[in-house]
Amino acid sequence: MTETLPRLLLVDDDAQLAAMLHEYLELQGFSVDVCENGELALARIEAAQPDLVILDVMLPGIDGFEVLEKIRAHHELPVIMLTARGEEPDRILGLMQGADDYLPKPFNPLELAARIKAILKRAGAQPAASDVEELAIGPLLLNLRTKELRIHDAVISITAAEMHVLEQLMQRPDEVISRSQLTELALKRPIEAYDRSIDTLISRLRRKLAADGIDRDCIRSLRGHGYVLDSHILEED
Numbered sequence: 001m002t003e004t005l006p007r008l009l010l011v012d013d014d015a016q017l018a019a020m021l022h023e024y025l026e027l028q029g030f031s032v033d034v035c036e037n038g039e040l041a042l043a044r045i046e047a048a049q050p051d052l053v054i055l056d057v058m059l060p061g062i063d064g065f066e067v068l069e070k071i072r073a074h075h076e077l078p079v080i081m082l083t084a085r086g087e088e089p090d091r092i093l094g095l096m097q098g099a100d101d102y103l104p105k106p107f108n109p110l111e112l113a114a115r116i117k118a119i120l121k122r123a124g125a126q127p128a129a130s131d132v133e134e135l136a137i138g139p140l141l142l143n144l145r146t147k148e149l150r151i152h153d154a155v156i157s158i159t160a161a162e163m164h165v166l167e168q169l170m171q172r173p174d175e176v177i178s179r180s181q182l183t184e185l186a187l188k189r190p191i192e193a194y195d196r197s198i199d200t201l202i203s204r205l206r207r208k209l210a211a212d213g214i215d216r217d218c219i220r221s222l223r224g225h226g227y228v229l230d231s232h233i234l235e236e237d
Contacts, residue, residue: 005029005030005031006029006030006031006051006052006116006120007030007031007033007048007049007050007051007052008025008030008031008032008033008050008051008052008053008054008116009032009033009034009035009041009044009045009048009050009052009053009054010022010025010032010033010034010035010054011034011035011036011037011038011041011053011054011055011056011059011064011067012034012036012054012056012059012082013036013037013056013058013059013060014056015036018034018036019034020109021054021109021112022034024109024113025109025112025113025116028113030116033048033050036059036060037059037060037061037062038059038061038062038063038064038066038067038070039061039062041053041055041067042067042070042071045071045075045077049077050077051077051078051120051123052077052078052079052080052116052119052120052123053071053077053078053079053080054079054080054082054112054116055067055068055079055080055081055082055099056081056082056084057081057082057083057084057090057094058084064081064082064094065093065094065097068081068094068097068098068099069097069098071098072097072098072159076157076159076160078100078101078119078120078123078160079098079099079100080099080100080101080102080103080112080115080116080119081094081099081101081102081103082102082103082104082105082107083102083103083104083105084104084105090102091104091196091197091200092196092200095161095197095200095201095204096200096203096204098159098204099159099161100119100159100160100161101115101119101161101187101197102197103115115189118188118189119160119188121188122160122164122188123160133145135167135170135171137170137173137229137231137234137235138231138233138234138235138236139151139152139214139234140170140214140234141153142163142166142167142170144167147160147163149163149166151209151212151213151214152212152213154212156208156212157208158205158208159204161186161187161201162201162204162205162208164185164186164187165182165186165198165201165202165205166205167186168181168182168185168186169182169219169227169228169229170229172229173229173230173231174228174229174230174231174232175228176222176225176226176227176228177226177227177228178225178226179191179195179198179199179226179227181226182198182226182227183195183197183198186198186201198227202219202221202227205219206219214234215233217230217233218230218233218234
């Protein structure tokens with residue numbers, strides 16, 4: 001039986017870059033579809049259901065942030081944002097809106113391929129039969145097999161990146177985990193200089209928990225040390 005190749009959708013209006021990435025990523029073992037604007041990308045996602053989207057921020061018509069917002073309204077598929085300037089506000093905004101990772105231009109195609117493989121591996125990983133399938137603290141219930149978060153039995157929408165951060169915190173409640181540890185454990189990459197990815201993901205998690213009546217302080221930050229999930233606060237909810 002022929003193995004189905006992972007399907008990627010590359011959304012970028014730079015025709016030269018798109019052609020180069022299309023060729024390179026297919027050599028890396030992916031099936032690659034290319035769109036030059038956001039409207040086409042949204043239609044292609046509905047029709048082709050790719051496994052991962054590579055989304056440029058600077059697009060004609062609706063920009064990458066708006067495309068990401070529309071994707072997240074209906075899908076949880078992984079999204080890697082490409083930022084032309086690599087500026088901190090672009091990165092933070094992308095992560096806040098649900099991007100799983102970002103990569104500033106110019107970048108090495110090998111790094112893009114590595115990040116794609118890491119994200120797809122996390123998204124498709126199934127725990128072994130002997131592994132813990134659920135993590136529960138207070139009203140939080142995280143099912144690692146179905147990748148579903150419940151609060152007071154209500155399903156909460158979270159991205160893959162948010163789920164992996166919460167999983168690490170729930171596996172080690174009341175233990176301080178450094179930002180560098182969380183980056184390596186949850187995002188499967190080393191932390192970079194001025195990297196605020198974890199802080200942004202924590203902020204998003206706090207906001208979603210608070211929207212369902214959970215005290216934001218259940219995830220506490222210790223300046224210079226990292227983050228800790230306070231089980232005592234959760235058990236009081």
